[in-house]
Amino acid sequence: MDIKAYIESGVIESYLLGMADAEEVAELQRLSLEYPEVVAAIKEREQWLREFSEATGRPASGGTKEQLLKSLHKEFAVTSGSVHVINRRFKFVAAAAVLALFVSAAGNVYLYRKYTKATGDFVALQKEQMQLLADNQSYHARLTTFDHDLKIMSQAGVIKVPLAGVKGKEGSLATVYWDMQSREVYLIANNLPAVPPGKQYQLWALVDGKPVDAGMISDCAFSLCYLKRVVNAAAFAITLEKAGGSAAPTLDQMFVIGNVKS
Amino acid sequence: MKGPQTYTTEQQLINGLKQREQAAFSYLYDHYSSALNGVIYNIIPDPNIATDILQEVFIKIWRLIDSYDPDKGRLFTWMFSIARSTAIDLARSKEWKNSKRNNSLTDDYAQLPDKSRPSSDLPELRKIVYTLKEEYKTIIELCYFEGYTQKEIATMEQIPLGTVKTRLRAALLQLKKKIKL
Structure with a gap:
């Protein structure tokens, strides 16, 4: 095919002006895929069409643009002006x-x-x-x-036996409350020195001239402690013994003593 | 406020139109309305009707921009084709043909090309077409201005389709030669 003759035949012009039939359009499309010069010729003639149309242009009557803007105003995207607002x-x-x-x-x-x-x-x-x-x-x-x-x-039958400090322990004081009927012995340690570690105070009752264990004293500073039952005691005394108590009182460790007044 | 938006490339303008920018539409109108109006007026030489068609054409361009394919040609070629086909739709309508028949009593240009001399206020393209030889003038009148297909013309003029093709191409080359840019 003589592509140059084809390009110069006027078929491209008839195509661009919308006058080519389907057969001609198909042929042109096929050839433009094959020949770059056909593509170039189409471009050149498109430019010509535009220039010619501009040269023979006719300004539209005034107000046409305004009318168009009015008809299309709802179709425009938000303009930069309103964006600013x-x-x-x-x-x-x-x-x-x-x-x-x-x-x-x-x-x-x-x-x-x-x-x-x-x-x-x-x-x-x-x-x-x-x-x-x-x-x-x-x-x-x-x-x-x-x-x-x-x-x-x-209580009736309870007697009070104050135990006073012996020589050297004058400030010490304890009080025994002894129920004569039940034989129960209660004690309040009014004022006894603090107990050294490993030691404990022990109450003794003097029965028939012999000291009898009357119970271990633990925390009896503020309230009565119930100790043991004792029968026929003539006196009460407290000695400092090893924790848990002794069988016989350590006499040089006696703090207080008091006789039962019958 | 910024000055009027400018679009330095055709692609920018197309993008602007696709993004529904009023500025793009405004730019399009300012730069193409005269050329498109000329295309329309060549086919419908009535200023008021041509203006109506121009509006219709711009609305079509605006609404159909997404269907425009840059691979198939330049933006102007696409718009030209919309303008011409919209104008031809009217040219082939009964209303226009009737008005033309009435006008033909006074206006020679509106008649078919066998009426000879062009008057001075004829559209530019028509003036040039009138200078072509008779058979070229006829085929361009029928094909370009009235939108008949080559096949229809072959039937109307009782000539082979091949002859119509050859004659139309030759007429266009002649016309192109006569157009001085």
Whole structure:
């Protein structure tokens, strides 16, 4: 095929002007795939068509563009102008939002501090209340003990035997409450020196001229301790012995002694 | 505010149109409306009707831009084809043919090409077509301005299709030669 003759035949012009039939269009498309010069010729004639159309152009009557813009106004994307307006409005809204955020944050800090303080106060009050409750319970327990002790002390048949400090232990003091009917012996250690480690005070009863074990004394400083039953005691004494007690009293370790007044 | 948007390449303009930018449409109108209006006016030499068609053409371009394929040709070639086919649709309508028949009592240009002399206010392309020899003038009138197919013309003129093809191509080459850019 003489491609140059084809290009110059006028078929490309008839194609571009919309006058070629389907057969001619198909042929042109096939040849433009095969020959780059056909493609180049089409491009050159497209340029010619445009230039010629511009040269023979006719300005449209005034107002046509405005009418078109009016008809199409809903189809246009948001223009940069309105974007700008939206941006300004957005900036204002954003500024207001940031301000609101700051106010809110400050409020939160204030409220959080108040909350923390209130929580602290509450915890402190709760502690105080617990303490008061504990104190109350301890007072109650002590009162119950005193009540119990007082009942024993004031019971009919119970005699009080004060044990005074021996020579060298003058400040020491203990008191025995002895129930003459049940023979039960109670003791309150009013003032005995602190016990060294491994040692314990022991109460003795003097029965028929002999010392008899009347029980080990542990924590008897604030309330009556029940010790043992003792029969026919003439006197009571306390010595410091090894922990657990001894069979016979260590006499040089005697702290207090007192006779039973019958 | 920014000045009018400019599109330095055809692709930028096409992208702008596809993104529905008013600026792109505005640019398209400013740069192509005169050429397209000329194309329409060559076929429909009535300024008011041509303006209506031009509006229709721009609305079509705007709405059909997504179907435009740059591989198949330049943007102008595509728009030219829309402008010509829209104008021809009207040229072949009964209304236009009737108005032309009425006008033909006074206006010689509106008649078919066998009427000889062109008047001075004829559209540019028609003026040049009138200078062609009779058989070329007829075939371009029928094929380009009235939109008959080559096959239809062969039947109408009772000549072989091959002759129509040869004659049309020759007529176009003659016409092109006469057009001084």
